[in-house]
Amino acid sequence: MTSFTQTAWQANLPLFETTRDMPFNRELAEGVLPPEKFRHYIIQDAHYLEGFARSLAFVAAKGWDADHIVQFAKAAEVTIIVERELHADYFERFGVSPQDFASAELSQVCNHYVSYLQATCAQAPFEVGLAALLPCFWIYREVGRAIHESAATNNSYSAWIETYAGEDFSEAVDAVIATLDSVAARCSARSIERMHLAYRRSAQLEWMFWDSADRLESWPL
Numbered sequence: 001m002t003s004f005t006q007t008a009w010q011a012n013l014p015l016f017e018t019t020r021d022m023p024f025n026r027e028l029a030e031g032v033l034p035p036e037k038f039r040h041y042i043i044q045d046a047h048y049l050e051g052f053a054r055s056l057a058f059v060a061a062k063g064w065d066a067d068h069i070v071q072f073a074k075a076a077e078v079t080i081i082v083e084r085e086l087h088a089d090y091f092e093r094f095g096v097s098p099q100d101f102a103s104a105e106l107s108q109v110c111n112h113y114v115s116y117l118q119a120t121c122a123q124a125p126f127e128v129g130l131a132a133l134l135p136c137f138w139i140y141r142e143v144g145r146a147i148h149e150s151a152a153t154n155n156s157y158s159a160w161i162e163t164y165a166g167e168d169f170s171e172a173v174d175a176v177i178a179t180l181d182s183v184a185a186r187c188s189a190r191s192i193e194r195m196h197l198a199y200r201r202s203a204q205l206e207w208m209f210w211d212s213a214d215r216l217e218s219w220p221l
């Protein structure tokens with residue numbers, strides 16, 4: 001029988017391919033992404049990661065056993081520590097002061113994505129929250145790997161690329177996939193349906209997040 005994660009991946013493959021091939025990611029690989037677009041992205045992403053880590057903490061609290069609690073509480077901690085370090089480095093290089101960051105409002109898409117993840121992880125059952133979180137891990141790894149394969153040398157975005165194409169991140173992704181499949185094997189058909197919807201919504205929001213940085217999205221009013 002095909003696992004939940006393989007079914008979800010195949011069902012959303014065209015969406016992933018569109019995400020992987022979008023101009024923002026192609027230009028990032030070539031090292032020609034305009035700095036103002038990466039600056040927009042990294043500020044929004046730092047805001048996003050706080051909401052993502054809170055969502056992981058909600059899921060940790062709902063874990064079915066002690067191993068789940070440890071896995072997702074640890075993932076929340078690693079997200080904050082590792083990815084914050086990456087952001088701090090880019091903030092310095094792109095001239096983002098603590099005040100710039102604190103005063104930057106969440107973009108429409110970032111606000112939507114963070115609200116969606118937090119609401120789902122806080123209010124929906126464990127397995128549905130977990131399915132909503134998987135694209136945040138898996139799509140980043142696959143986009144990171146694709147970019148890594150075609151990346152230009154002397155690329156100013158290489159620290160970002162190395163983080164998401166790297167072994168440590170990949171191990172965390174594999175662990176989430178394994179947990180989700182073992183959880184899905186014990187879920188009802190109704191839960192599996194909700195999990196697929198949650199996975200797809202996050203996969204859509206991943207595309208929208210990069211797209212919003214590409215458009216330097218701001219609030220109309």
Ligand SMILES: Cc1ncc(CN)c(N)n1
Pocket residue numbers: 045048049083135136137140206209
């Ligand atoms: C929007 C987004 N999604 C996922 C990741 C990877 N944790 C990220 N840094 N940013």
